[in-house]
Amino acid sequence: TLEGEAIGDTFDYLSKELIRLQEERRIAAFAMLAERQRRLREAEESGLRQVEERRRREQDELFKQMLKMTQNTVDTYLEDIIIESTFETANQEARIEI
Numbered sequence: 001t002l003e004g005e006a007i008g009d010t011f012d013y014l015s016k017e018l019i020r021l022q023e024e025r026r027i028a029a030f031a032m033l034a035e036r037q038r039r040l041r042e043a044e045e046s047g048l049r050q051v052e053e054r055r056r057r058e059q060d061e062l063f064k065q066m067l068k069m070t071q072n073t074v075d076t077y078l079e080d081i082i083i084e085s086t087f088e089t090a091n092q093e094a095r096i097e098i
Helices: 002-097
Strands: none
Touching: none
């Protein structure tokens, strides 16, 4: 029965070792799955950031163009006032001299 006891102990050890290895593989599989999900989430967040940055650049560009157009309008308006004022002054001076 000494041999039977040794065989029983060996089977018990091998059974426990098999359970441990299966558990280790299960944990490794969960870790791999979690890592994959993390990478997918990071890629998605990175994509969202890129979309936000592109949208922000587009909005900044639109704002700059609008500001430039407004400045051009103001410049043209002031230029027209100066030209009109100069013309009026010259006209009045000409009338005075005549």
